[in-house]
Amino acid sequence: MAPETGKKTSSYESKIPDAKGIIHYSDEENAVWRDLYARQKALLPGRVCTAFLNGIEALELPAERVPQLKEVNARLQEIGGFGVEPVPALISPRRFFTLLAERKFPAATFIRRREDFDYLQEPDVFHEIFGHCPMLTLPTYADFLQIYGETALTLDKSYLWMMQRLFWFTVEFGLIETEEGTRIYGAGIASSAGETPYAVESDKPERRPFDALTVFRTPYRIDIFQTVYYVIDSAKQLYDLVSSDLVPVMDEARRLGSLAPTFPPKDEAGAA
Secondary structure, three states: OOOOOOOOOOOOOOOOOOOOEEEEOOHHHHHHHHHHHHHHHHHOOOOEEHHHHHHHHHHHHOOOOOOOOOHHHHHHHHOOOOOOEEOOOOHHHHHHHHHHOOOEEEEEOOOOOOOOOOOOOOOHHHHHHHHHHHHOOOEEEEEHHHHHHHHHOOOHHHHHHHHHHHHHHHHHHEEEEEOOOEEEOOOOOOOOOHHHHHHOOOOEEEEEEEEEEHHHHOOOOOOOOOEEEEEOOOOOOOHHOOOEEEEEEEEHHHHHHOOOOOOOOOOOOOOO
């Protein structure tokens, strides 16, 4: 899930936990999870970073059914004190940032329908749990998200679209340079069967060294494979960034203006 700054609607309905905190999924919904999990798990080796692979193993996610958020939350809390919180499909930016500041990752509860198996524009429980939660087992990364949320809550609303860009190019679509080569850590890539190989193997996208000023100036589209990725050196780079004063950097980005898009135009507004 990423912070939403515009009004959007969803064709999916959130699933509400029962009195015991259990979310009930149908046999078909569990089968969708099973098939998504098997396909994506096979794509990860050699493409995602070691921290992500270690996180998958540490979470002990079930392969045959949708994990219960209460189970994932308990495991994450045991590992490092971060958790997940069930939320509606769309929440306000303030609610989103508040949950991160409280060390809770907001997670949608519905899972995509079979006809949306290969691509779903909005985040579902597979994207949230399989894509986001493995990296939450890395302490420095979890601390980065907490401070990101805390920082966003202190900013004027006029800065939130740039914070959205930062989230997009790190938490959702970030790459990291490792001893083994460039690897994936962003959830939007790691939960996508098409973008997982594309992000690290295709010669089409640009892979730029991470630079906050440039990231704040970079537009994107949510409905295509990314044309630009930013590559960090370590999770500490992100932690150090959000621990610093971001306002002067964002003011400079605003003064310079957005960079020219590297993607084709879209008929209706869809890029942030």
